[in-house]
Amino acid sequence: MSHASGPAIEGLLPGSFTHAASGVSYRIFERDGKAWLSYRRDDSNRQLQGEQELSWFIGSGKRGRTYLFSREGYWFESPVNWYTKKQVWDMNPKSMDAKELPMTLPVDSTCLHCHASGAQPSLPGARNHFANDPFQHGGVGCESCHGDTTAHVDSHGTAPVVNPGKLTPSRRDSVCLQCHLEGQVAVDEPGRSLQMFRPGDELGEDVRFFANANAAGANSRATSQWEALLRSACKRKSGDALTCTSCHDPHGSPRPEERVAYYRAKCVACHSDAAFVARHHPEQQDCTACHMARVSTSDVAHEQVTDHRIPRHPNAPDVTFATAEAERLALIGGGKASDRDLGLAYAQLALRGDAAAAQQAILLLDTAAGHGNSQRDAELHTQLGLLYQEGHDNKAAQREYEDALAADPASSIAAGNLAILEATEHNLPRALQLWRRVQQEDPAQLAAGFNLAIGECMAGNRDAAMEALQRLLLFSPDEAKARQFFEQLSENTQACSASRH
Ligand code: HEC
Ligand code: HEC
Ligand code: HEC
Ligand code: HEC
Ligand code: HEC
Ligand code: HEC
Known part of the structure; x- marks a missing residue:
């Protein structure tokens, strides 16, 4: 486990391949002791060329490796992975079918919590934004299972470390499960997250894990x-x-x-x-x-x-395990989940396209929102907003997004979606204000960046529209829609004033 991550150059095998679906050719190579990825497409309509230094890898290499890079303090997974069994470089599993160069797969700190030591919390506003390197050292270190060991070392061994073998059974199991359990769906407790877990804690107080209770058959194998x-x-x-x-x-x-x-x-x-x-x-x-x-x-x-x-x-x-309840999701390991947690679990299934789950999620979350302590629960209100918006109840969605932003002003999903609703109600200034902040703080939200450009143009701000597109293209250089729009605006100085009404 000590090799779960490290500097990208360590053990790097150079290689190259062309990805058919996007037409992009990738090359992975070493230069000046550093790992680099270059990409290009020689298509006169969709010219593309660039390179990116890779900073870290994740994965021991038994099955494969994912590479990480940063732009302006934002951390992303590289579009390419190393596959050990086949001994080839190929697309990241999330991007197999990408039609464009995928450069904005955010790395979040849960990923680092499981694969590195001393993972840093991300800055407010975006889950992949870090003040410094996102973790202190590669690999799973003693502190991942024994807690902070510096006090122990400083006191020449008199200050205690956590001995997992002496914890209560569920705290003992939590030490391993913090990294070895993901469930079908994982829900953070209010104000908590996996990154806050320390050995000795009860994992269920930070994150709750759900899976289909009546799992049967091949495709639901644990x-x-x-x-x-x-x-x-x-x-x-x-x-x-x-x-x-x-x-x-x-x-x-x-x-x-x-x-x-x-x-x-x-x-x-x-x-x-x-x-x-x-x-x-x-x-x-x-x-x-x-x-x-x-x-x-x-x-x-x-x-x-x-x-x-x-x-x-x-x-x-x-x-x-047939359960008496009609519920399909259940807490892994048993026990009863709160309306909030179960509702958020169903909301995640709904986002994956499960319509029945959406109904269940709204019922549960609506009930949970009635409780006094839900005010500060940005996640609950964001998810309810998404569910209402999906069901075309824009008024209710707007109210939930406002509640989410009141609970956490840095909530970029709520802000980006609220902006769309504000724009459809002709409240362009508010929409622009929200989109600007989302694009500034969470540039991987490409839709918000593109909407901002359209909005700025509608408001007659051609320069601001071009700036928004430039920032979008800095993070996602192959975004065809944004490139075309940018070209239109550069060729036509009247572009935005013309569409003004
Ligand atoms: C901080 C995260 C973390 C914690 C805590 C953790 N693991 Fe792991 N474990 C990993 C990662 C990441 C890998 C895969 C990378 C690797 O093989 O180096 C792994 C791999 C393993 C493997 C496979 C090793 C092999 O040689 O194939 C076993 C077995 C394992 N862990 C057991 C445990 C047990 C038991 C505990 C609790 C005492 C535990 N782990 C706690 C992250 C963790
Ligand atoms: C909840 C903890 C957890 C999270 C979150 C997590 N991983 Fe893992 N990952 C593991 C464990 C444990 C293993 C190895 C054992 C296994 O496969 O069961 C693993 C294996 C891997 C491997 C294969 C490693 C090998 O040995 O070949 C890669 C690559 C990987 N993870 C990448 C990622 C990336 C990238 C993210 C973030 C987007 C991520 N993981 C998030 C726990 C986690
Ligand atoms: C993947 C989790 C994990 C990691 C990483 C880990 N340990 Fe442990 N360690 C344990 C567990 C679990 C026990 C208890 C074993 C038992 O009692 O069954 C233990 C027990 C110990 C003990 C015996 C404690 C006692 O009082 O009996 C020592 C010493 C120890 N670990 C040192 C280390 C050091 C030093 C490192 C870093 C190099 C380290 N461990 C890394 C999980 C881990
Ligand atoms: C902590 C103790 C423990 C360990 C370790 C353990 N088992 Fe078991 N196992 C049990 C108990 C208890 C039963 C139930 C026996 C009974 O019902 O009479 C069982 C049942 C089984 C069964 C019957 C399963 C069934 O569905 O009827 C098999 C097969 C088995 N164990 C194999 C293994 C193997 C192989 C290992 C090692 C890889 C192992 N066990 C490790 C305690 C253990
Ligand atoms: C009854 C014995 C037994 C128990 C209990 C057990 N394992 Fe394993 N585990 C194994 C065996 C055997 C392997 C295969 C090792 C090998 O082939 O070298 C394995 C492999 C693994 C691997 C490597 C990936 C894989 O699936 O092959 C990981 C990770 C792992 N175990 C994690 C865990 C964790 C986490 C727990 C506790 C939730 C756990 N194991 C409990 C016996 C056990
Ligand atoms: C070559 C395959 C094989 C190996 C090796 C093997 N088993 Fe089994 N085992 C079986 C089969 C098949 C059964 C089911 C027998 C039946 O249903 O009549 C079984 C049944 C069992 C049972 C249930 C017994 C009962 O009476 O209910 C246990 C426990 C068990 N095995 C444990 C082990 C342990 C421990 C080992 C290693 C020491 C082991 N097995 C090695 C094939 C194997």
């Missing part, structure tokens, strides 16, 4: 080791006695030649009936070959490869 483990007979019968460290040494994995005996000993620690063990498949010493089979090909970074459901028979279908 994706995390914890979700899978919760379905195993070993876990269901052993309860708190079984945890990640029942099988894993947090300080290192066994060497390949020790692997079989290492895991066998872990199984036999519980399955200790010597007669059973002696008779049970003496021809195969590797218990995991039959009970924890591996999926042979997985390029997917965040899915279990080894079947942690520990089934009787390899690849057995999932155990299902």
Whole structure:
């Protein structure tokens, strides 16, 4: 785990490829001891050429690596990833079908929380904006599991560090799950986030994780080791006695030649009936070959490869937990979620295109918004706003966005969408004011930048419109709409005054 991230130049294998869907050719190379990415397209209508220094990588390289770069203190994932199994450079999984050069995939600090040490909180306004480097050192360090170790070192060992093995079971499990659990949907508690989690804390007080309760069939296979483990007979019968460290040494994995005996000993620690063990498949010493089979090909970074459901028979279908409630999402590990949390979980499904989830989300969030402490909950009001806007109830959406901004003036999603509603109601000055701030603080919100340019032009401000487009193109140089608009404005000095009415 200590190699989960590092400087981009470390172990960099130069390469190049052309991405068919966008027609962009990429080259990854070393210059002056630094890692660089260059991109170009030789199409007379859509000329493109540029380069970008890459700063850090994320991923040990077992399955692949993602690269990070920064522009003006904003951190992004590079459009290209290294794929270890195939030994090739190709597009970032999020950009496989991109038609344009994708340069604005924001890196957020949760990503860094799991892959680096001393991750810094982002500045208000944008989740990928950092005052300095977004983390202090690459890799997962002692403090990720033992808490702040500087006091311990300064006091020559008298100040305590957190020993995960001595915590209550759920705090103990939280230490690993802060990085090894994502769920189908994760919801931050009000005013909290994963980055605030420290060893010794209860993870559920920062983030709550949901998954489909009635998961059955191939396409709903549990994706995390914890979700899978919760379905195993070993876990269901052993309860708190079984945890990640029942099988894993947090300080290192066994060497390949020790692997079989290492895991066998872990199984036999519980399955200790010597007669059973002696008779049970003496021809195969590797218990995991039959009970924890591996999926042979997985390029997917965040899915279990080894079947942690520990089934009787390899690849057995999932155990299902039929719940009495009609609800499809449930807290992973059980327990009852608040209306707010469940509502926000459904809202995320709704954003992925699930119409039934939208109805459920509105009902739950509306109820939650009635409670006194919801005033300061920008996330709740932003999501309700998006749901109402999606359902064409603009008045209600506007009210929710205003509430979100009252709770958190830096909420750029609420500001960008409120601006659209203000503009449709001919309140252009307010819309411009909101879009300007969004583009200034969160330049990866490309739609807000483009809307700002149109709005400035409508208001007769050609220079301001061109400036907005320039800023947009600084972050996303291949944005065709913005390039065309910019060319129109540069060729025609009357462009914006002409459309003024
Ligand atoms: C700060 C985040 C973080 C914490 C906390 C964390 N892990 Fe990890 N773990 C990672 C990352 C990132 C990787 C993958 C990168 C790598 O293999 O180096 C990983 C990989 C692993 C692997 C696979 C290693 C291999 O050789 O394939 C195991 C097993 C594991 N972790 C177990 C644990 C256990 C058990 C705990 C709790 C005691 C834990 N982790 C806590 C981030 C974390
Ligand atoms: C909740 C914690 C968490 C977050 C958030 C997270 N990761 Fe991971 N990531 C992990 C763990 C743990 C592993 C390795 C074990 C696994 O695959 O289960 C991993 C594996 C990877 C790998 C494959 C590494 C390898 O060994 O080949 C890449 C690449 C990666 N993550 C990139 C990212 C990027 C980029 C982000 C942010 C957009 C991100 N991750 C966010 C926990 C996280
Ligand atoms: C991935 C999480 C993780 C990381 C990273 C990690 N540890 Fe640990 N460490 C643990 C866990 C969990 C235990 C408790 C093991 C148990 O009791 O089963 C532990 C136990 C220990 C102990 C024994 C404590 C005692 O009182 O028995 C020491 C010493 C220790 N770790 C030192 C370190 C140092 C030094 C580093 C950094 C080089 C480090 N650990 C990194 C998870 C981690
Ligand atoms: C912390 C103790 C513990 C550990 C470690 C453990 N198990 Fe189990 N396992 C159990 C218990 C308890 C049961 C339930 C036994 C029963 O119902 O009689 C069980 C059940 C099983 C079953 C039956 C599953 C079913 O669906 O009927 C298999 C197979 C199994 N374990 C294999 C393993 C293997 C392989 C390992 C090591 C990789 C392992 N176990 C590690 C405690 C453990
Ligand atoms: C019953 C034993 C057992 C328990 C409990 C267990 N694991 Fe594993 N885990 C394994 C085995 C076996 C492998 C495969 C190791 C190998 O092939 O070298 C594995 C592999 C992994 C890997 C590498 C990626 C993958 O899926 O192959 C990660 C990450 C991991 N475990 C995390 C965890 C976490 C987090 C927990 C606690 C939620 C946990 N494990 C609990 C036995 C266990
Ligand atoms: C070659 C494949 C194979 C290997 C290796 C293997 N098992 Fe099994 N195991 C099975 C099968 C198949 C069953 C189910 C038998 C049945 O349903 O009649 C089973 C059943 C079990 C059960 C349930 C027994 C019961 O009576 O309910 C446990 C527990 C178990 N295995 C543990 C282990 C452990 C621990 C190891 C390593 C020491 C191991 N197995 C190695 C194939 C294997």
